[in-house]
Amino acid sequence: MAEPSTISPAPLLKDELDIVIPTIRNLDFLEMWRPFFQPYHLIIVQDGDPSKTIKVPEGFDYELYNRNDINRILGPKSSCISFKDSACRCFGYMVSKKKYIYTIDDDCFVAKDPSGKDINALEQHIKNLLCPSTPFFFNTLYDPYRAGADFVRGYPFSLREGVPTAVSHGLWLNIPDYDAPTQLVKPLERNTRYVDAIMTIPKGTLFPMCGMNLAFNRELIGPAMYFGLMGDGQPIGRYDDMWAGWCTKVICDHLGLGVKTGLPYIWHSKASNPFVNLRKEYKGIYWQEELIPFFQSVTLPKDCTSVQKCYIEISKQVKAKLGKVDDYFNKLADAMVTWIEAWDELNPSGAKSAELSNGASK
Ligand SMILES: O=c1ccn([C@@H]2O[C@H](COP(=O)(O)OP(=O)(O)O[C@H]3O[C@@H](CO)[C@H](O)[C@H]3O)[C@@H](O)[C@H]2O)c(=O)[nH]1
C-alpha cells in the first residue's frame, strides 16, 4: 500500500464536472492539458462540416456531437443552436448531466504563473466556484476567502457569509480577447501582465463575459448560458458569450448569486483574423450601445424565482424593447424561448426542481 503522503488527492469534482470544447480544428491542445483534464469527462461540440472526422487524443473519456447529432437530438429546436460559430458550445451545456461546466477553446494552452509553475486552470475555477462571492459590498483586498486574505476593516459582518458562486470567469495571457477594431490598431499587443487577483463583480454591474476560459455551476445558472444566434445565416458573430454574460449577470443579481473574474489564466495562442472578426462584430459594436442600457434597465418580477422564469421574462423584454432596434432581436427572443424549451426537455428533473423552487415561493 502506498505511503499516505504519496497518494495524490482525487481531482476535485471529478464526477461532477464536464469540460465542453467547441471545435472546428483538431484537439492536439489536449496533450498539454492531459495532466489536469484526463480525469474529467469531455463534451466535444464539433462545428462546421459534420462529415469531417475530429481526432480525439487517446485516453480521454468523451462524447462528441456534430451538427447531425444536434439536429437529431433537438429536432426543430436545433434552430436555436448556432452553426459555424463557437456559440455552438452551449449545446454541450444542455446535454451535460453534471453540476458544473468548464468550457475552453482549442487554441488555449496551459499558462505559467510568475514562478514558472504550470497553472491548473480547472482546479482554480473549481476553487472559485466552491467558495462564496461578495456581490453586495466590495472587498478591497479582493477575494476574502483565499488563503492569506480576509475581509478588511469596515466590511459588514452581516455580509461576510457571501452568496453562492454561479460563474468563474478566467483570463488570458498572450493574445487578449480584444474586439476587432482594437486588434487592428494593436496587432502586436500581447498580455504579459499576470494579476494575482479574483474579484466578485458587484451587483448591478454588467461585464464582457468571454467564453474562452469559463466555468459555471450548471445547476445554479445553466439555463441562462444560451450563447444566442450567431454565425451562419445571422447578422452578427462574436457576441455569443457577451449575450450569455449579460443575461447571466442580470439573473444572478436577481437571484442573489455571484460572478467572479480574475484567476485562472490560460495561454491564448491564436489571434483570429481581425478583418473576419470585424465583419462578424460590426453590428454588435453599435447595437451594444443600445443593448447595455437595455440590460441595465431590465427588472425581473419577484415571482421569477427560477432561472428559466427569469430567462423567459428577459426574452419578452428583448422582443418588446429591442425588436425595434433590429428584427434580429425578435428572432433572438424566440430562440431564447426555444432554448429553454429544449433545455427543459433534455433536463426534466432540472425543470421540475425549478418549478418546485418557484412553487415554494407561492
Ligand atoms: O466557426 C467556428 C469558429 C470557431 N470555433 C471554435 O471556437 C473556439 C474559438 O475559436 P477561435 O479561437 O478561432 O476564435 P477567438 O476569436 O479566439 O474566440 C474567442 O472570441 C469569442 C468568439 O465568440 C469567444 O468568446 C472566444 O472563443 C475554438 O475552440 C474554435 O475551434 C467553432 O466551434 N466554430
Ligand SMILES: [Mn+2]
Ligand atoms: Mn482563440
